[in-house]
Amino acid sequence: MHKRIIKDRIPQELIDTIVTSHNIVVFSGAGISAESGIPTFRDKGGLWDKFNPEEVGTPGGLLSLVMNHPERVLAFLKESFETMRNAIPNEGHIAVSELEKLELLKTVITQNVDNLHTEAGNTNVIELHGNLYRFRCIRCGRKEKYSKKQFFELADNILSQDEFNFEKLLSSIPRCTCGGIMRIDVVLFGEPVQDMDLAYAEASRADVMLVVGTSGVVYPAASIPVVAKRAGAKIIEINPTISGFGDIIDWWIEGKSAIVLKQILDEVKRVI
Numbered sequence: 001m002h003k004r005i006i007k008d009r010i011p012q013e014l015i016d017t018i019v020t021s022h023n024i025v026v027f028s029g030a031g032i033s034a035e036s037g038i039p040t041f042r043d044k045g046g047l048w049d050k051f052n053p054e055e056v057g058t059p060g061g062l063l064s065l066v067m068n069h070p071e072r073v074l075a076f077l078k079e080s081f082e083t084m085r086n087a088i089p090n091e092g093h094i095a096v097s098e099l100e101k102l103e104l105l106k107t108v109i110t111q112n113v114d115n116l117h118t119e120a121g122n123t124n125v126i127e128l129h130g131n132l133y134r135f136r137c138i139r140c141g142r143k144e145k146y147s148k149k150q151f152f153e154l155a156d157n158i159l160s161q162d163e164f165n166f167e168k169l170l171s172s173i174p175r176c177t178c179g180g181i182m183r184i185d186v187v188l189f190g191e192p193v194q195d196m197d198l199a200y201a202e203a204s205r206a207d208v209m210l211v212v213g214t215s216g217v218v219y220p221a222a223s224i225p226v227v228a229k230r231a232g233a234k235i236i237e238i239n240p241t242i243s244g245f246g247d248i249i250d251w252w253i254e255g256k257s258a259i260v261l262k263q264i265l266d267e268v269k270r271v272i
């Protein structure tokens with residue numbers, strides 16, 4: 001049974017649990033980036049409100065859409081890239097990186113592809129669903145990370161052409177040194193998640209897991225807090241709405257992560 005608490009009164013017991021922990025792991029989802037201006041997927045007005053995930057979130061759906069309705073792919077890419085372009089880490093990401101500097105936190109496991117945990121300064125970030133700014137060769141598997149500037153130059157170049165269709169896309173996307181096509185290295189529905197074994201290993205070593213801004217409905221990622229709980233971790237959820245993790249949560253802090261994580265950090269700094 002979770003303990004519901006009010007955001008303005010984070011109990012001392014919770015702060016003590018964080019301060020005395022040796023290995024906090026953060027498990028994050030789209031909600032942690034909401035205050036960076038990136039809409040979530042399933043909230044009202046979120047990406048899956050506007051676009052059908054079966055169409056734009058699966059390899060087959062996306063390929064079929066680009067061949068038959070390229071204008072819908074163009075609209076999807078323009079909208080998603082536009083929100084990412086100017087996004088910078090918010091106070092939630094920064095608080096998470098501060099917890100690493102204080103040597104309380106070692107690992108961030110995220111479902112986000114927006115690179116914001118790394119930009120905030122965390123050094124051990126496991127990206128289960130990949131990274132928007134990395135490409136992967138579909139022939140040899142070689143990966144190449146782009147800077148945001150490089151990525152958006154390429155994207156702008158492709159998306160602003162007079163015509164957008166399958167042939168144009170194929171001729172404009174980068175090629176690997178082996179000649180293969182480089183695709184964006186994000187995980188679509190039905191594709192294997194990345195570094196899951198590493199994520200399970202880190203989750204099972206956690207003594208505290210902060211579950212931040214995720215609905216907990218997309219598997220296998222959503223099994224991470226369960227693994228941590230079974231291995232003995234205390235689970236603290238930070239979310240304005242309770243997620244699918246109800247039964248395994250020790251504390252639910254009801255609120256936006258940028259505010260709550262900053263509050264927690266301030267309290268922790270007062271104690272140590």
Ligand code: OAD
Binds near residue numbers: 216217257
């Ligand atoms: P969802 O859109 O499913 O859930 C977002 C969660 O963030 C919800 O629980 C919200 O209540 C919460 N939230 C909203 N604003 C918040 C805020 N300011 N602070 C804290 N929490 C807030 O996003 P994910 O759970 O990340 O996968 O979705 C998981 C996966 O489903 C994504 O990685 C993506 C998606 O389809 C793929 O595309 C493979």
